[in-house]
Amino acid sequence: MILWFTFVQIGVATAGGLLCIVLGLAGRRPSDLSVGAMALLELLLIAQIVIAIVAPLAGNPPTGSLLEFWVYLVSAALLPLAGVAWALLERSRWSTVILGIAALSVAIMLWRMQVIWTVQVA
Template structure:
């Protein structure tokens, strides 16, 4: 753990930041949601699926989260809905504004994974 945060969090920081930068650059260029912006969200969704499976395995192998497990998995399932929802919306509204909405997904997921990290290790 770096600074009390696990590797899952730091991977989410990198992926979320890269996704946000890609989407904001595309928005500033005036480009509607395209392969780059939507692809970055698909990568985030894939990361969350791996995170979900890893959480279940860690739940079985260790004592599980120190905080409320229901709150932890509530955060995780909500975090998995966000990229899917923004991606679906970007497919239905093909404007530059959907690209900006995709860009917000990264920071939101970083904050949610930070909270899940706190629930797992510290509460």
Template sequence: MVVPLVLLVIGTATALAGWAAWFVVRDRAVILRQLWGGAVVEVLMVLQAVVALVLVLNGSGSPEPGTFWGYVVVQLMILPFAAAWAFAERTRWSSVVLLVACLTVVFLEYRLLQIWMG
């Protein structure tokens, strides 16, 4: 895995989590701009998955490919589900859902890096 890309995903997801936390504190629902921020994080994760696939095809890879790709697939599903939930739930809890989803992405990024490094 490319460490700068991992750090970029972690940084953007953390920033979005902070923004969602601010909305939780202020008792506000998620806004469309936050969902666009989630889309940016999602695009970065898709890019990261493509880079990981290219690295695997070139001979690099995780010592635990099943676990690694399982984490990648789950990670790619988290923000779309959270965005759909946040869009449907127009209360403060939509911000809580986005916050938890972003923190989950940050944790999964950390675990992906651990798995990749062996």
């Protein structure tokens, strides 16, 4: 993983998550803003999948469990999709809060993936 890209992803996930939680608690239903924040996060996660495929070939292999890393990455990539699907099916203020919780969960998972990639020794 690339450290600066991980920080960008965590920043986007945290900002999007807090935005969605604030919008949801203010009574706003899912909108282009909240769903767009999740779409941006999903694009960054797709880029991370490409980076995770290319990095070992470029001489940057993970030091931790590769299986654990990929389980985190695939799960993190599915969370925004599941949150948006929920928000489109149940268009209430709580759906927007769920989008925020999903984004904050992805931020935590991204940090764990960075630790698996760089700190642990298998």
